[in-house]
Amino acid sequence: MAPSPTDSIKAQIEINAPVARVWRALTDHREFGEWFQVKLESPFVPGQRTRGRITYPGYEHLVMEVLVKEMTQDRTFSFYWHPYAVDPKLDYSKEEPTLVVFTLQSKGSGTLLTAVESGFDRIPAHRRDEAFRMNNAGWSEQMGNIQRYAQSHP
């Protein structure tokens, strides 16, 4: 089942460090905090939540929380979170979270790291065509329509 083009975003990078090292930098909550810029209060444990204050300059008033889904050593690390939970006064717990999946692949002496965040588009794949029966090309095409509309209505 192929997800729609706007269901997920993806970022990928090659790191000149062994998979085991990248794995540690991802899954040790202190190391994660260093590059992600968050001060997490507890280690990542599958099925459990970890939270912490953002340390990114300008956003220190924000708290992020993740619910760890999977930790398969040197392969996959994933968690759920609310990517736009940036208003401290709002309760995001009722909104559908997105899923962030890190995948590690060894490449030469280094590591190919892929991060995919999905769940932006909540329609079940098998019903998507129905939702877009006026426009079978789907959400991206629809976004194009909306964009064109936007441009013609400045």
Added chain:
Amino acid sequence: MPKATHETPIGGARCARVFSALGDETRLALVARLSTGQPLSIARLAEGRGQSRQSITKHLRVLRHAGVVRGVRQGREHCFELRREAIDDARAALDRLTREWEMALHRLKHMLESEAVPSQEPRRKHKRGTS
């Protein structure tokens, strides 16, 4: 670095409501209908959807609350039209998020590659100044 104060950071809570509002097939279909730019009445929007006007009204309320649509009057009819700003914001937010992930991964790369690693590639051997 000065920032526009009206801009919410990292996409903003408003985008969360937009995505959340769009995460429903009925509402997405309503947005699809409205994407021509033409304001439509509830009766028109309910056509062919096999849902009551009451149900459509409820969905429109969610969309309006998220800022995706707004109510407009056309003569005596109460209509809804798409608010392009909300959709633009949502789309830009996805792009922004992708960039943020790329930046985060670059920080990770930098962190790991600046560590004192035993060099396996002689040609890329560089000085280990500090650390």
